[in-house]
Amino acid sequence: LAKTTQPISMDSYEGQEVNITCSHNNIATNDYITWYQQFPSQGPRFIIQGYKTKVTNEVASLFIPADRKSSTLSLPRVSLSDTAVYYCLVGDPRNYGQNFVFGPGTRLSVLP
Amino acid sequence: DAGVTQSPTHLIKTRGQHVTLRCSPISGHKSVSWYQQVLGQGPQFIFQYYEKEERGRGNFPDRFSARQFPNYSSELNVNALLLGDSALYLCASSLAHSGAYGYTFGSGTRLTVV
Numbered sequence: 186l187a188k189t190t191q192p193i194s195m196d197s198y199e200g201q202e203v204n205i206t207c208s209h210n211n212i213a214t215n216d217y218i219t220w221y222q223q224f225p226s227q228g229p230r231f232i233i234q235g236y237k238t239k240v241t242n243e244v245a246s247l248f249i250p251a252d253r254k255s256s257t258l259s260l261p262r263v264s265l266s267d268t269a270v271y272y273c274l275v276g277d278p279r280n281y282g283q284n285f286v287f288g289p290g291t292r293l294s295v296l297p
Numbered sequence: 298d299a300g301v302t303q304s305p306t307h308l309i310k311t312r313g314q315h316v317t318l319r320c321s322p323i324s325g326h327k328s329v330s331w332y333q334q335v336l337g338q339g340p341q342f343i344f345q346y347y348e349k350e351e352r353g354r355g356n357f358p359d360r361f362s363a364r365q366f367p368n369y370s371s372e373l374n375v376n377a378l379l380l381g382d383s384a385l386y387l388c389a390s391s392l393a394h395s396g397a398y399g400y401t402f403g404s405g406t407r408l409t410v411v
Binding site: 226 | 332338339340347353387388400401402403404405
């Protein structure tokens with residue numbers, strides 16, 4: 186299982202762009218990178234998933250360098266409502282769920 | 298369209314009792330996974346069921362069991378409850394057996410063991 190390392194916490198201000206980097210040095214050839222967001226007392230919410238280069242959707246972008254040993258979740262112009270825990274997961278999407286391991290995540294605090 | 302629904306939302310049990318938690322996946326989703334989340338930690342994988350068969354089991358004792366019904370809903374059972382079982386129990390569903398398209402989580406059941 187690929188293990189991930191993320192910063193435990195980050196602070197930002199409203200309107201800023203936030204970049205959260207995840208290290209996954211042992212990522213395997215078939216592994217994808219998936220990010221989830223979790224608010225208190227709610228289940229995690231899928232944000233974005235990618236394999237290489239750049240993926241963008243309506244809420245975030247995911248940047249993955251060529252060696253795939255790290256990835257960066259980019260949240261443009263954050264607001265107070267983006268205060269949450271963000272999890273980076275790595276795993277082969279063809280495999281079953283036990284291959285997607287949640288670490289402690291990054292606690293993002295957006296300040297006014 | 299309803300999301301993943303879990304019941305009950307909150308539950309208080311006494312040590313030694315057993316508990317049954319229920320989950321209804323998104324319509325059309327055939328895979329259900331269960332996670333335990335202790336305060337301050339990330340969710341920990343307990344089970345995955347796909348097409349009514351157990352497809353994966355995390356590092357949890359045999360006191361934990363689950364099953365999936367023909368309508369793809371699922372139950373998680375925990376016997377001989379311990380104080381350490383107090384946690385948020387999350388259910389996640391997905392279209393396929395894998396997380397290729399991302400899991401959709403419910404809001405969880407908050408279990409308190411006293």
